[in-house]
Amino acid sequence: MQHIAESTGGRFLSHGPIVEIDHISIDSRVNEYGAYDLFIAFRGQNHNGHDFIPELIKKGVKNFIVEEDVEAVENINIIKVTTSVKALQTLATVKRKRFISPVIGITGSNGKTIIKEWLYDILSTRFSVLKSPKSYNSQIGVPLSVWPIGPEFNMGIFEAGISQPGEMEKLASIISPTIGIFTNIGTAHEEFFDSQNQKVSEKLKLFKDSEALVFCMDHELIARQINESFIGEKIGWSFNGKGVYNVELKEGHHLAIRKGTEQYTFSVNLKDKASLENIVHCIITSLVLGVKTQDIQEGIDRIQPIKMRLELKKGINRSYLIDDTYNNDVAGLHKALDFMDQQKHVSNKTIILSDFIQNKHSKTFYTELNQLLLQKNVNRLIGIGPQLSQHKQVFDLPATFYTNTESFLQSDEIHQFQNELVLIKGARQFALEKVSKLLAEKGHKTVLEVNLDAITHNLNFYRSLLKPDTKIMVVVKALAYGSGSEEVSKMLEFHKVDYLAVAYADEGVALRKNGVTLPIMVMNASDDDPFNLMRFNLEPEIFSLEQLKSFTEAYALADRELQAHLILNTGMNRLGFNPEDLDQLIDYITSNKSIKVKSVFTHLAASEELEHSDFTKDQVDKFRSGAQKIEDALAYKPIRHILNSGGIVRHNSFQEDMVRLGIGLHGIEVSHLKDGDLQNTAYLKTVISQIRYVKSGETIGYGRSGVAKKDMKIATIAIGYADGYLRVFGNGNAFVVIQGQKAKTVGNICMDMSMVDVTGLNANVGDEVVVFGENPSVSQLADWAGTIPYEILTNVSNRVKRVFYTE
Structure with a gap:
C-alpha cells in the first residue's frame, strides 16, 4: 500500500497491514472481499462510493482509495488522492509497464468489442490471453481491464473508446499497445469533435508508440492520416487491391488473402460487410503474430454471434x-x-x-x-x-x-x-x-429482452431533472409495464429510489416474497387486503372516507398503525377525495392517533400535452390548497407528490417532495420533449418457424384476407395475439425486422402465429425476428394500432419469457 500511495501521489488517512493488492473493485455490491483487495471510491452522479465505506469495512475490506476526507479507522489502509479516476489509471499504468509480452490495442467507431472477442478465440490457441471484459473501453473500464495483467499471461488485448478530444492520451499510456487495430470511423460522438479528421487524429493517439498498425485501406480518411503520421509498420489491407494484404471473397464463404506471392484461404460463415471486415482484421493481426493458418481457422470455426451481456432468466x-x-x-x-x-x-x-x-x-x-x-x-x-x-x-x-x-x-x-x-x-x-x-x-421461442443498463440510464436521466432532495417513487404495477416487476424492482432498490408503487396488494406481496425491502404503496387496495398489507408491510392508497374507516378498524384489531397515502381528486375524476370531503377526512384522521399519513398526492390528467397546461396548473393549485389544509391539521408534514413521467419533463417546477416515475423508466417520453435522452429498454423477439412459397391467387391465413397478388415467399413467425401481438397488426398494417430487413404482415394475426412477406429477402427457418425494439419501436406499434405505448408494453403476455441482461 505504501507503493500505491507513492505512485498515486496520495496520503494515508489511516494505516493498516502492509499488503500487495491483488484485486481492485469500484463496486460496493461485491459481497466478499479478501485481505488483498482494494476498493476505490468514486463520486458518481447518483451514487457516492464514499457513503459505502463503513458498510464495506464491516464486510472485511481493509484497503481504500478515496478522494474525500473520511474518518480514519484503526488497522484500515485509507489513502486519499486528488481524483480516484487518475489514481486507478496510474495503478494500471504501473502494472502495464512491468508486462513485456505483446499487447494489442483496438480503437475505432464500431466493431472494437467483436474484433477483441474474435481475436481472443483465435489467439487463445497459441497464447495465454488477457482481454477487456465485455465492452470495457472507457476511462474507468480500460484501467480495470489492464490491472490483472501479469506473468501468467503472454498476450493482452484491450479496446479503447473515446467520446471527446483529450481522452485518448490517458488510455494510450495505460494500454501502450505494441500492435494496433484501427477498425473504422463513424458518426458516434460527432458533436464533440470539429471534424472527422479530428476524430481520426484523436483515436490515432492510442498508437503513438506502437510497432505496427493494422487498418483497412478502403477507409480513405483513416488510411491517409496513418500514412502521414504513423511511424511504425503500416499493415494496410484492402478489398480493392490497394493494400499490403489484399482480400477477395470467393464462392462458398471463402476469404482469399494475398500478400505478395503468399496466399492464404480461410472459410468464414459470415455474410454482411461489417462482419467480414472485422474477421479480416483478426486474421491479418494473427498472421502478423505468426499464428499458423490451421490455428487461425480453428479459432474462426469457434466464432459464434457474440452476446456481450449477462442474461438473467427464469x-x-x-x-x-x-x-x-x-x-x-x-x-x-x-x-x-x-x-x-x-x-x-x-x-x-x-x-x-x-x-x-x-x-x-x-x-x-x-x-x-x-x-x-x-x-x-x-x-x-x-x-x-x-x-x-x-x-x-x-x-x-x-x-x-x-x-x-x-x-x-x-x-x-x-x-x-x-x-x-x-x-x-x-x-x-x-x-x-x-x-x-x-x-x-419455457420453450416458447418468443422472448421479451429487458436491458437493465438502459433502465438505469433512464432512471438517471429523470434524476438529473430533479432537485437533489426530491424523492422518487417508481411505479412497477402490471409487471413493471410488462418488463418484469421483481427483477426491475430489485435493480431500483440498488439504485436507491425512495418508493415503489403497485396497483394491487398481491403485486406488493410478490415483491416482498422476492426480497424487495423498499417502501411500497398499493394504489388500489381493497377491504380484503388489510391482513396482507400488515403482514408484508405494504402501505395503501386511501381514496374515500369509507375505505379509511374500514382499514382503520382492521388495523386497530391488530394493534397496528395504519400508514396511509391520501389521494386528492383535482380533476382526474377517477379516485380520490373531493375538496368538499376534506373537513370530514381531517376530523377522522385527527381523532384517530393510529393513522399516519405518509403522503398526500393527486393524479394529473394530461401532464404530457401542451394544450392542457392551464388545466394542469389548475390541478396543481387545487392539490396544493388541499394538501396544505391537511398539513395544517397535522403535527407533521406528509410527503407531497403530483408529477408523473410526463409531468417531470413538461411541468418540472411542480416537483413538490417526490415524483412518480412510470412509463419514462422504460424509454417512452410521453411529452416528446426529451425523446433523444432516453434509451430503449425492451426488445420483443421471436423466430421464423417455417417458410413456404405461395402462388399468385392463393390466400394466406384465417378468413382468406391475405391474398397473393404474385408468387410470394411467406414466413410464419412464432407470435400471435395471445402473446400480445394485436390483431390490428395483420394485413400489412405492421412490419417486423429479419436480418435488418423489413417484412410486412400478411393476412390476419392468429392466436399463436403470424405470417410475414419475405419475398426477395434473405430469410431462413430459425432466424431471429424483431417485433419491436429500436425499429419498429413501441411507439410505432402504438401509432399503427391507434393506441398508446402503455398498451403495447403491458399486452406482452406472461407466456412470453422475460430475459434480463446487463452489458
Missing part, C-alpha cells in the same frame, strides 16, 4: 439462470460472479463452469479458483472439461465433474435443479448454450 423448478456462455476467462468470471452475488432473492447458488481454454494446468490456479468460488458464496460447482476434472481434489465446496458437456446433459443431475440461482459460464467450444436451453423455464 429456469425450471423455480430456479433462475445467469447465462454467460459465450466465453470463459478469469476477468469475465469475476464479473459474472459479482452479478450473481447481487441477486439477493436466491440464497442457493450453483455454478456450471467449463475448462478455461488457455491450458490452465497448474494446481495453484485451481486452488485460487476454489477460493474465489468460496469467497463469492457459491454453494455448488459443476465442472465440465478434463482440466477441472483433473483438479477436482482442490475444491472444498460440493462439486461434481464431467469430462464434456454431453456427459453432463445425459446425467441425472441435469434434471435436479430447483429453487437455486445457476450461473452457466463456459468457453464456446463446450457449447454450454445447450445446458441453458434445457434449464430455461
